[in-house]
Amino acid sequence: MSEYRLEMRNVVKAFPGVLALNQAQLKLRPGTVHALMGENGAGKSTLMKCMFGIYHMDEGEVIYEGNKVEIKGPLDALNRGIAMVHQELQPIPERSIGENIFVGRYPTKKVGPVTLVDHDKMYEDAAKVLKEVHLNYDPKAKLGSLSVSQMQLVEIAKAVSADCRVLILDEPTSSLTAAEVEALFAIIDELRAKGVSIVYISHKMDEILRISDEVTIMRDGQYIGTWEAKELTTDRIITLMVGRELSNLYPKRENVPGEVVFEVKDFTSINPRSFRNVTFDVRKGEILGVAGLVGAQRTELMEGLFGLRAHTKGTITYKGKTLNISQPKNAIDNKIAMLTEDRRATGILGVLSVADNVSIASLNQYLIGNFMLDDAKIEKLVQDNVAKLSIKTPSSKTQIQSLSGGNQQKVLISRWLANDPDVFIMDEPTRGIDVGAKYEIYCIIAEMARQGKSIIMISSEMGELIGMSDRIMVMCDGRVTGFIDGKEANQENIMALATQFEK
Amino acid sequence: MEKKLDIKKFASNNAIIILIALLAIGTGITSKNFFTINNFKNLVLNVSPRFIIACGVSGCLITKGTDLSAGRAVGFGACLAAMMLQAADYAAKMLPWLPEIPWPVALIVTMLIMGAFGAINGVVISVLKVPPFIATLGMQTIIYGLCSLITNNQPMGGFKKTYLSVASGSLGPIPFLMIFALIIGCYFWFLYNKTRHGKYMYAIGGNESAAQVAGVNVKGTLIRIYVLAGMMYGLAGFLVGAKAGGASTATGQGYELEAIAACTIGGVSANGGVGKISGILIGVMVFEILKICLQFLGVDPAYTYIAQGLVIIVAVALDLRKYLAKK
Numbered sequence: 001m002s003e004y005r006l007e008m009r010n011v012v013k014a015f016p017g018v019l020a021l022n023q024a025q026l027k028l029r030p031g032t033v034h035a036l037m038g039e040n041g042a043g044k045s046t047l048m049k050c051m052f053g054i055y056h057m058d059e060g061e062v063i064y065e066g067n068k069v070e071i072k073g074p075l076d077a078l079n080r081g082i083a084m085v086h087q088e089l090q091p092i093p094e095r096s097i098g099e100n101i102f103v104g105r106y107p108t109k110k111v112g113p114v115t116l117v118d119h120d121k122m123y124e125d126a127a128k129v130l131k132e133v134h135l136n137y138d139p140k141a142k143l144g145s146l147s148v149s150q151m152q153l154v155e156i157a158k159a160v161s162a163d164c165r166v167l168i169l170d171e172p173t174s175s176l177t178a179a180e181v182e183a184l185f186a187i188i189d190e191l192r193a194k195g196v197s198i199v200y201i202s203h204k205m206d207e208i209l210r211i212s213d214e215v216t217i218m219r220d221g222q223y224i225g226t227w228e229a230k231e232l233t234t235d236r237i238i239t240l241m242v243g244r245e246l247s248n249l250y251p252k253r254e255n256v257p258g259e260v261v262f263e264v265k266d267f268t269s270i271n272p273r274s275f276r277n278v279t280f281d282v283r284k285g286e287i288l289g290v291a292g293l294v295g296a297q298r299t300e301l302m303e304g305l306f307g308l309r310a311h312t313k314g315t316i317t318y319k320g321k322t323l324n325i326s327q328p329k330n331a332i333d334n335k336i337a338m339l340t341e342d343r344r345a346t347g348i349l350g351v352l353s354v355a356d357n358v359s360i361a362s363l364n365q366y367l368i369g370n371f372m373l374d375d376a377k378i379e380k381l382v383q384d385n386v387a388k389l390s391i392k393t394p395s396s397k398t399q400i401q402s403l404s405g406g407n408q409q410k411v412l413i414s415r416w417l418a419n420d421p422d423v424f425i426m427d428e429p430t431r432g433i434d435v436g437a438k439y440e441i442y443c444i445i446a447e448m449a450r451q452g453k454s455i456i457m458i459s460s461e462m463g464e465l466i467g468m469s470d471r472i473m474v475m476c477d478g479r480v481t482g483f484i485d486g487k488e489a490n491q492e493n494i495m496a497l498a499t500q501f502e503k
Numbered sequence: 504m505e506k507k508l509d510i511k512k513f514a515s516n517n518a519i520i521i522l523i524a525l526l527a528i529g530t531g532i533t534s535k536n537f538f539t540i541n542n543f544k545n546l547v548l549n550v551s552p553r554f555i556i557a558c559g560v561s562g563c564l565i566t567k568g569t570d571l572s573a574g575r576a577v578g579f580g581a582c583l584a585a586m587m588l589q590a591a592d593y594a595a596k597m598l599p600w601l602p603e604i605p606w607p608v609a610l611i612v613t614m615l616i617m618g619a620f621g622a623i624n625g626v627v628i629s630v631l632k633v634p635p636f637i638a639t640l641g642m643q644t645i646i647y648g649l650c651s652l653i654t655n656n657q658p659m660g661g662f663k664k665t666y667l668s669v670a671s672g673s674l675g676p677i678p679f680l681m682i683f684a685l686i687i688g689c690y691f692w693f694l695y696n697k698t699r700h701g702k703y704m705y706a707i708g709g710n711e712s713a714a715q716v717a718g719v720n721v722k723g724t725l726i727r728i729y730v731l732a733g734m735m736y737g738l739a740g741f742l743v744g745a746k747a748g749g750a751s752t753a754t755g756q757g758y759e760l761e762a763i764a765a766c767t768i769g770g771v772s773a774n775g776g777v778g779k780i781s782g783i784l785i786g787v788m789v790f791e792i793l794k795i796c797l798q799f800l801g802v803d804p805a806y807t808y809i810a811q812g813l814v815i816i817v818a819v820a821l822d823l824r825k826y827l828a829k830k
Contacts, residue, residue, distance in 0.1 A: 308716065332718040346716050349709035351776040360706050361717040363699045372697050415717065 002066045005030045005197040006051070006082075006166055011060030013046055013221075020046045021057070022221040028166065028197040033188060035200045035212035035229065039241055039434035043221040044201050048168050051199075052084045053077045065165075075104070083164035085155050085172055093144030098126035100143045101158045129161040130154075133187045149176045149294060156187065167191065168199045173207060177293050178499075185211055205234040219243055242435050250467035251442050255449035257286035257470050262423050262454050267304065267314030275301040275478045278314070282423065282454040287445065289469030289486070290458040291494050296475040298458045299341050302425045306331045306338040318422065332361060337416035341427040341458070343405070347412050350401035354393050355382045357400045357411050362418040385414035389444060406437025413444060424448060427458045442468060462491050476500050516825065519768050519818055523789045523796075530796040537799055544678070546791055548670075548746065551684035552577075552739040554787045557762040557769075558691045559735025561783055562728035564766050565708040567775035568628060568635030570729070572642035573736055573762055576617055577755030579650045580740020583613045584666075585659040585750035593661030597654070606666050614737035620646060621733020625726030643759070650752045658751035662744070670745035680742060687735070692780040704728060709776030764815040765790045773819050790814070 006028045013021040021043045028034050036044045049055045051062065053071040062069055064080065071077050077084070092100055099106075102122050109118040126139035135153055143151060152172065159167055169188075173181050188198060188211060200212055208215065208229070215232055217224040217240045224240055260281045267278040275297040282288045292298045303309045305316060307325040316323045323334045331338070340346040349357050359366065359378045366374045366381075382396040389410045393403055400408055409429065416424060429445065430438045445468065449455050459465045465472055469486045474497035482497040514521060531537040556573055563570040587609040589596045620642065627638045672679045695701040703724045706714040715721050739758075744750040769786025771778030793814065797807045 306716075328716055329718045329720065338716065340713075340716055346710075346712045349706050349713055349776065351772075351774075352705055352709045356702060356705065360702060360714070360719065363702055367699065372693075373699060373702070375697075 004028055007063040009061050011050055012058045013050060013055060014058055020221050025223045026216055030197055031192055031195040032213040033192055033198045033200050033211050035208045035215045037215060037237060037241060038218035042218040044218055045170060048170060078162050081165035083159035083162045084168040085159050086170055091143050091151050096140050097137055097143050097154055098123045098139035101126050101129060101161055129157050133157045133160055149180050166197045170201045217241055238435060251446050253446045255285045258284035261319050263317045265315045268312050269304060270310045270312050278480050280473055280480060282456060284454060285449050285452045286470045287449050287455040287457060287468055289465040289472040291465050291472050292475035292498050297478040298475050299427055302427055335422040337421035338425040339412055339427060339429055343408060348400045348408050351399055353397045354400050354411055355396040358382050358385055358414045361415050381418055389414055406433045409433055409441060423454045425456045474498050518821055520789050523793050526796050527792050530799050534799045547681050548678060549791050550787050551680040552742045553761060554684045554784055555687050555735050555739045556758055557765045557783050557787050558687055559732035560762045561766050561771055561778055562704055563732055564771045565704055565778045566725060566728060567708055570732055571639040571759050572646055574755045574758035575643045575646040576620060576736035577740040577743060577758050579646050580613050580617050580737040581744035581750035581754040582650055582654050583616060584609050584741040584744050588663050588666040589661050590663045597659055606669060610741050613741050614734040617737030618730045618734040621730040622726060625729030629722040629725035654752060656752060658749055660749040662748060666745050667748060683742060688780055695780060705776055761790060764818060767818040767822055772822055
């Protein structure tokens, strides 16, 4: 028996135009949690998809329990005891929790010549599996009746039910609350004690340092090295991931908050479980951070202000003028911009060009005779922005989906800057963006504030909130629970307000 | 190495077009009268109205919708035009009380009425959120029923000479039908590439939620697309009637599938957000050439239907494969 449960050696995987993995490797010991780290695009998920058989590697080998194996597909991987919880869930909300756990491998029974799904056994087994991970759900309930984070836990239960010896968790905590993260960690500890090898992908440094035994770092598809987690610090990991020293994570801000311009009073959703009685204001040239746990309804509130969600009462005023906003167009006409949380779902127009993506929200400005578009003017707008925000794109006609996350985000920021907004709402502006590009986005935000725009920035990264905000508004369960001055903010006082649930 | 790859990619992206071009060359070699002026003229006359229908339906496809009512709408348009443009001295005139109407007026009335049906489609799809497939399938049946009602299920003929000459006449060597198609093609090219409406259409097809966030008037744009589509069916019906010299409830049957197939062959993606007018023109021509080839080769019409159906499925499969490969 070798020292390792599973080894991946010299893995090469090319996609059209990109070498996603270049001599990557990973060595998993039994009964350990192995963190896999790297910037977005470093090849972590690709490597895991090779291990799980979703991708076939061009070169390299997998040694599993001492034998060289070829994993033909996800089903083959599962049969060998390798399970994976994907970053993006693939739930079937209209079917029961039990069916979701056993989809694709339903227990069956023979009734004469016919093979049927054995529902009794399925629900019995599902109940057992759920119990194993300490989830108290009815396996017959619809999966859709759970929250997103609960679904994530069911997904983990599903992986555990495959009786795996290797478990891949790809950003499992991105939608979990603090309490659920604890529950997950307890499950991970139990699995580790049972001898399961766990690959843990996450961007959250504190989690990594807490839960993992070993850390492998990747950069640009290449293997950088493997360290014991004990030896590492957050700064050291970032340096290894980025490949250079980042002396300052946040730019120096030179904005000076002026008079109050944007005011929201008693803003309440039509959904009683969403945001209610929200009152706050933003100054000219101020960056207002918005903190809160998942489920604090921060996104919903901002979408309400932008006209994407309905509200029952409350007022929005800008410089004393009341704004009537019932759809995004009203907000845009009143010089409000919004960078949404999920770039792919509600941000980019994937198959369209960079030029179309930049100009789509401001087409009215380039009309000749109220009908025809001035292509030259649009091209100039694009080129100005490409230069100003240093967007890396082969041309203005390139499809936006072929750019990196950071460049896509810059294109979306340009889209809104074209309208010269007074109030810019940014929902997780650096989510899924690698460390280098994050800094550039921070610089852009700081520059906008310096020019006198009012910025409202939702973020789930404490460092980002504290490092970038003049003031932080904290929400909990649909309500604003307090404001903290940026200079006095720290993890503790933010969390105290973020967990101030109503009794 | 790289060049070889490009050829392979080109071949797989244009597989159907290449296959049918080969078929046309093969047919030309084996049949005597294939590469003739007459046959070419025939092709142009067949392509023109179908191109107009395909332009109409393309907006629906680019916004991830579809319009299955297109064929029946063409038939209804043909019947409406026929009722207005029967010769005064024709014995079996459907509406004997109707005064003399010049054909341009009849054309405009037809387009407006069909545009109204398009508006209903657009509202049902964008406001009531009925999936386009279902909404337009329902509309297809409704239009067929209405058409049967107003025509009493009687085929109509005896058209005025001025109406017939719209299809048979020509400006020098260029048939009037082709001029209609050219004007429509230019109009759509301009609309899709140079106007706000066009950009909004591609944006909705690319990502409807993102388009809405960017302030695009999604409902208004969709309704406009379906209204315009309806008007194109009206125009095409008018032309098809003139070309055939008659119209009945059976006119236009199956045209929606031909139009959708032509668009797909021409690169309008079933995934939305992609499609060019030049591609649509190529798609229509390729599909029409396929039909003519099979005719020349003396293939039983039953097999022709089978071939057409296969081409539609293969075209969509190949299109979707492009996106699968990207994953």
